Amino acid sequence: MKNVTISLDDDLYRRARILAAEEDTTVTAMVRAYLEEKTRQKDEFERLLKLQEDLLATETGLDPAENLSRDEIYSEKGDARFR
Template identity: 50%
Template sequence: MKNITVSLDDELYRRARIRAAQEDTSVSAVVRRFLIEFASEGTEFDRLKRQEQDLRAQIQEFCASDRLSRQSVHERQIGRKKR
């Protein structure tokens, strides 16, 4: 196991200790948990791929026939002024 040194200003360290105590843990355990998550996230591509999969899983119903026709999409109202 490796030890690391992290420099923080006094106020930040004080607030981190208070928050860790409220969660019944230590600052070291919080930093360890963060680093485990940070190191296991993988690349930005992997993160986006997981996000896409999660979003696709949330889609309940989709039917391509519900889409507008090509003609409907490109119809323009007659008499509408061009800018």
């Protein structure tokens, strides 16, 4: 485990210590939990973004460029894809 030194202004440190005491924890544990949550969120966002990219790369009909215009949707001839 690595040790990290951070600088906080006196008021923030005092308020963080009070909050930590109220939650029966330490400032270190609060900072660790915050960083774990932020990195978990980023990892999850990147995983979902990759999943979306993979889906769009493999599925047809999801490309906005392939969307029909309003006129094409309501034309009498229609589109052969929907017959």
